[in-house]
Amino acid sequence: MTHCGYCAIIGAPNAGKSTLTNALVGSKVVIVTPKVQTTRMNVKGIAIAGDAQIVFVDTPGIFKPRRRLDRAMVGAAWAGAEDADAILLVVDAADLTANARSHAASDTHAILQGLKSHKKKIALVLNKIDGMKRTDLLPLVEQFHAEGVFEDVFLVSALKGEGIEDVAAWVKARMPEGPWLYPEDQFTDISSRLLASEITREKIYLRLHDELPYSSTVETENWEDRPDGSVKINQVITVQRDGQKAIVLGKGGATIKLIGEMARAELETLFGRRVHLFLFVKVREDWAENPEHYEQMGLEFPRDK
Ligand SMILES: Nc1nc2c(ncn2[C@@H]2O[C@H](COP(=O)(O)OP(=O)(O)O)[C@@H](O)[C@H]2O)c(=O)[nH]1
Ligand SMILES: [Mg+2]
Secondary structure: OOEEEEEEEEEOOOOOHHHHHHHHHOOOOOOOOOOOOOOOOOEEEEEEEOOEEEEEEEOOOOOOOOOHHHHHHHHHHHHHHHOOOEEEEEEEHHHHHHOOOOHHHHHHHHHHHHHOOOOOEEEEEEEOOOOOOHHHHHHHHHHHHOOOOOOEEEEOEOOOOEOHHHHHHHHHOOOOEOOOOOOOOOOEOOOHHHHHHHHHHHHHHHHOOOOOHHHOEEEEEEEEEOOOOOEEEEEEEEEOOHHHHHHHHOHHHHHHHHHHHHHHHHHHHHHOOOEEEEEEEEEOOOHHHOHHHHHHHOOOOOOOO
């Protein structure tokens, strides 16, 4: 008999959920940046461990939402937890130790309260322990254990791949019996088109600052497989104001050229083929209020503003 199930990876923004997802899957399926709210939708990363197929669900950070897009993201994260057989709560242990009153600390506290009503198998992942002292970690472990929510607590560095096997073993042991849901060689549920636009969005988050990453979205408009084995990809970067468009383009188009080069290089590695990437910039003041954009991101459109 085989095993198969879902494991949701939840936590405050920037805890390292996406880094952990990639480490558990062993391949890049979700984008990672130092900025909060990089992940906008639930993405499945599929791993195989012995007779078990584990479908990890990387989720957007859970925080106090302000905008409509925020509410859609937080809603998706809780829905991911709702549907899962097991839950990993990821916490940035370094941040929590440095500042017990940080945004992340209060978001994590609120998530903990939310988890208390979940009769699920839940484990805590204290992440970013690279560079931390053990003596700082032990009080955290005790404090979280005392909440009575977690079956187990793991100390990991998702970035360095340390402690990942123990987490994987815990999850594997909690997957219910059942047939595998995905083909053996599939490691994510998102389409190549969507993965390609996520990679470009990652480069925007890495290169541009302030409100720009949060005011932009990327869509793959055209995907053309060429007879020579290469692929031609057209993408549209949508921003909210003319000034933002000028920043994305940069002097003489230098910024968009750099973003395009970074994205193309990574797409070629990911897809193992030559990629011709063409980026266009559009201004749509209200894209974050437009249901169509939510649908293409795999998010529900929150009706209330
Ligand atoms: N030092 C350190 N940084 C990490 C670790 N895991 C993630 N990060 C960094 O934390 C930032 C946020 O990571 P990400 O996976 O996007 O967090 P998410 O918002 O929870 O998905 C990125 O800059 C990561 O490189 C870790 O184990 N150690
Ligand atoms: Mg993420």
